[in-house]
Amino acid sequence: MIRAVIIDDERNSRDIISLMLQRYCPDIEAVAQAGNCREGIAQIREQRPQLVFLDLEMPDGTGFDVLTGAYDSTFETIFVTAFEKRYLHTIRFSEVELILKPIDRESLQQAVQAVRQRLGSPGRQERYDVLLHNFGKTTRDVHQIVIPLSGGGEFVASVENIAYVEGGTDKTLFSLSNGDLLQSRRPFRYYTELFAGMRFYQVNNHQMVQLPHIHHIDHDRLQLHLHNQSVLDITERRKRELASVWRQQA
Amino acid sequence: MICSVLLWTERAGAQDTLQLDFSRPVNGLDIRHQLSVFTGEATPATAAALPFGKDTSIFHTRKKLLHRQNDCWLRLTIRNTGPVDSVLYLFAGWQEQLRFYAQNTSGELQLLSSAGMMMYEPDADRWDRYAFPIHVPAGQVRTFFLHLTNPYYRENELMPVLYDAIHYAQFRNREANLYKAEVLVIQIVIGMLLVLLSITIINYVQLPDKPSMYFSVYLLGLILFFCLRLETKPYQLSFFHRLPLLKYYWDVPALIGCFYFMSMLFGSAFLNLRERFPLMARYYLYSNIFYAGCILACFVSMAMGNFILPGEIFTWATFASLIPFGISFIALGRRMRHHPLIRFFLYGSLSLYILSIWSFLRNTEPVPFTPLPELVYPYMLLVVGVLLQSLSYAAGLSYRNKLVHQEKTRTQELLIKQLNKNKELQRKLNEQLEELVREQTTEIVRRKTELEEQRKLQMEAEYSKKFAEIELKAIRAQINPHFIFNCLNSIQLFVMQRDYEHAQKYLSDFSYLIRKTLDFSRRNFISLADEITYLNTYLGLEKMRFEQKMSYEILMDPTLNTAELEVPAMLLQPYVENAVKHGMNNEEHTTGQLTIRFTMIAHDMLECLVEDNGIGIERSRQLRTLPGHHQSSGMEISFNRAELLNKMYNTGIQIEIIDKSTRKTQDSGTIVKVLIPQL
Numbered sequence: 001m002i003r004a005v006i007i008d009d010e011r012n013s014r015d016i017i018s019l020m021l022q023r024y025c026p027d028i029e030a031v032a033q034a035g036n037c038r039e040g041i042a043q044i045r046e047q048r049p050q051l052v053f054l055d056l057e058m059p060d061g062t063g064f065d066v067l068t069g070a071y072d073s074t075f076e077t078i079f080v081t082a083f084e085k086r087y088l089h090t091i092r093f094s095e096v097e098l099i100l101k102p103i104d105r106e107s108l109q110q111a112v113q114a115v116r117q118r119l120g121s122p123g124r125q126e127r128y129d130v131l132l133h134n135f136g137k138t139t140r141d142v143h144q145i146v147i148p149l150s151g152g153g154e155f156v157a158s159v160e161n162i163a164y165v166e167g168g169t170d171k172t173l174f175s176l177s178n179g180d181l182l183q184s185r186r187p188f189r190y191y192t193e194l195f196a197g198m199r200f201y202q203v204n205n206h207q208m209v210q211l212p213h214i215h216h217i218d219h220d221r222l223q224l225h226l227h228n229q230s231v232l233d234i235t236e237r238r239k240r241e242l243a244s245v246w247r248q249q250a
Numbered sequence: 251m252i253c254s255v256l257l258w259t260e261r262a263g264a265q266d267t268l269q270l271d272f273s274r275p276v277n278g279l280d281i282r283h284q285l286s287v288f289t290g291e292a293t294p295a296t297a298a299a300l301p302f303g304k305d306t307s308i309f310h311t312r313k314k315l316l317h318r319q320n321d322c323w324l325r326l327t328i329r330n331t332g333p334v335d336s337v338l339y340l341f342a343g344w345q346e347q348l349r350f351y352a353q354n355t356s357g358e359l360q361l362l363s364s365a366g367m368m369m370y371e372p373d374a375d376r377w378d379r380y381a382f383p384i385h386v387p388a389g390q391v392r393t394f395f396l397h398l399t400n401p402y403y404r405e406n407e408l409m410p411v412l413y414d415a416i417h418y419a420q421f422r423n424r425e426a427n428l429y430k431a432e433v434l435v436i437q438i439v440i441g442m443l444l445v446l447l448s449i450t451i452i453n454y455v456q457l458p459d460k461p462s463m464y465f466s467v468y469l470l471g472l473i474l475f476f477c478l479r480l481e482t483k484p485y486q487l488s489f490f491h492r493l494p495l496l497k498y499y500w501d502v503p504a505l506i507g508c509f510y511f512m513s514m515l516f517g518s519a520f521l522n523l524r525e526r527f528p529l530m531a532r533y534y535l536y537s538n539i540f541y542a543g544c545i546l547a548c549f550v551s552m553a554m555g556n557f558i559l560p561g562e563i564f565t566w567a568t569f570a571s572l573i574p575f576g577i578s579f580i581a582l583g584r585r586m587r588h589h590p591l592i593r594f595f596l597y598g599s600l601s602l603y604i605l606s607i608w609s610f611l612r613n614t615e616p617v618p619f620t621p622l623p624e625l626v627y628p629y630m631l632l633v634v635g636v637l638l639q640s641l642s643y644a645a646g647l648s649y650r651n652k653l654v655h656q657e658k659t660r661t662q663e664l665l666i667k668q669l670n671k672n673k674e675l676q677r678k679l680n681e682q683l684e685e686l687v688r689e690q691t692t693e694i695v696r697r698k699t700e701l702e703e704q705r706k707l708q709m710e711a712e713y714s715k716k717f718a719e720i721e722l723k724a725i726r727a728q729i730n731p732h733f734i735f736n737c738l739n740s741i742q743l744f745v746m747q748r749d750y751e752h753a754q755k756y757l758s759d760f761s762y763l764i765r766k767t768l769d770f771s772r773r774n775f776i777s778l779a780d781e782i783t784y785l786n787t788y789l790g791l792e793k794m795r796f797e798q799k800m801s802y803e804i805l806m807d808p809t810l811n812t813a814e815l816e817v818p819a820m821l822l823q824p825y826v827e828n829a830v831k832h833g834m835n836n837e838e839h840t841t842g843q844l845t846i847r848f849t850m851i852a853h854d855m856l857e858c859l860v861e862d863n864g865i866g867i868e869r870s871r872q873l874r875t876l877p878g879h880h881q882s883s884g885m886e887i888s889f890n891r892a893e894l895l896n897k898m899y900n901t902g903i904q905i906e907i908i909d910k911s912t913r914k915t916q917d918s919g920t921i922v923k924v925l926i927p928q929l
Binding site for chain 1: 730731732733734735736738739740741742743746747795796797834835
């Protein structure tokens, strides 16, 4: 049995989570509920749960406040939120589970399944460190990212150090500024969404470069030379746009 | 006849004493032979003892040229043979200086009277003074002395005659009439010269140039000369008799000055000889220096009392200049074709030159060939010459003026032509410039219009974009996604709890709300009734979520015509949502109390109040500045929307947010006051 605490300011929400857990995840036992952060931290301290269902916005704080407040406790978190835009990336960068209201069975079971797997494996602390690191940073460019490696395990990288990202068959290759190559379990499309609005530019349909890493653009050969010696191909169509975007960014 | 008879009879008996019956008529009795003459210097004191002799050669009936000063004493001893004391008059001609003495019984000379051209006696009958009264008692003998001094180069008739009173009067009339003719001529000449002078001066004022000035001086000199000629005409009006010497001073100098000096000066300037005929100019210049010297010498000699020398100077200077003048005239004549003005100068000069020579030749005075006008008679020809010269010069001047004028006109015409050309050029340039400016202006205007249109389009686009954005934001903000999903969450719970009645109700309420939200977000104004229904539904759903944690009421004036009143769609919703949220944030109250009030505060002003009992806007703001708390964007958007609506529809919507604690310290919560004018 996995012991769980539900923290949400709406009774309806707490009720439905506990009801759904009863119905679809019988191995999860909701041992306690809390209506605000203060209460939540207290319940965590008291119950020592393995899993916390955490609402992001509460009257006296956010879910991050709860995490900070109960930093010394080791538990996995599933964020539950009705609609979240602001913290969505922060959470996704850290690979912490998140489900959206109204909760459907599949996402709940998926999240719980991911937590089940993680409960026995190391690397929990990195994720939450990354989460708390990213929380409070105004720009995503200085975020850290947890890359779930295809070979198992996770790697924490600074987003700044990512030179370019290259999509493969449902896996993604990360090239860092020092030349290291990493392969993520996540598909390329996941990262294009995650990095949208940042300093990344998709030079072709399977490669995305981070602009500060460009050394120069070879206009004749339609090639992009990066500081880490990598050479990317660029389509004729995107060359001009890239040049202007790059210049602007520089 | 009588005269000659008398002359003959008297001569027979005349030895030294003239025997005459004073009671008988005496008419111009020639007493040349009865007069004793002494020529030489003497004083009245010594005169009686002078060795007088008979010398009739000093007498002359016409004018005479003197080469030295004539100084002579005449002695007349006369006896009145008649029965009564009577007076006869001795007239010895119009002389320069005459002094008349009588010898008294003691043999001394006594000055009786004096007269003379060179003398001025402040006396009314100055001409009558020339007839000296010889008063001899009946039967007695008296001796008279007449002292004649003439320093001048010309001597008038010296012919001593006697008149009785009646014949003297006749003589005087004759003389007066005789000179009248001459004076008339002189006056006419003066008049003409004055007219010329006036014209010349007027011209000079109009067009100051040297020839006019020289001509004026020439005319002035001549006028003065002729005016002074009047002085020598007995019994006639004259101007300068108080200055008897002036006519001597301005005699030869006037002739040299006018006819030579000024004439040549005038000619030189008039013909512009310095440029056209430099040799002649130099020739005239030297001549003028010579004549100026002559004039100076004349003045000096006259100042020293020598009035003979000027005559000599003039004579010789004239003779000396005859041939050079002739040559210069010929030289000028040869150039006449090239210079139209030469004609005038030449005609003038030649007319005087020829007429003066002619008049000298035809001189009736018994003097040798002389150019001195004083000794020429009649000098009408000379006057004609002078007049011709002046007229010629004047005509020349006027012709010159005409030429100058013509030249000026021609220059002006040229100038005007040039100006016209310039104007034409300027006009063309202006036209070109104008065209250029017009083109450029059109271009600029076109560009401006383009730019403006672009800007307008841009602005419109931006405006509509902004509006759309705000509209979109309004949808998002006014119906908080949180609310939507939480609602759905709640409904889901009813479903899971198998409470289908509630599920049904809330689902329909929720659908209504979403439908209205979508509907209202496209409209700017809705009726108050719609707004109230909307808010009611919204608050009902919120109540479903939070149950006893919140309560609400919507109050309104029962007289309010909610169907007629218009409010901006969902303007209040964000404030209501905020009130719900903050009302539950206050730890002092377990229930968040929300009140919405609609009142007409004026006939056209709807007041909407949204009141909660939360922590108040001020504290809420303080909390929000802490990290991790986001700024409430819903209220901001409502505020922007109100502003946009105000701008678009000129509605004066006012939004005021009041913290209750500022009114009452123990109170807490926020009041949002929205004033909506009804149009």
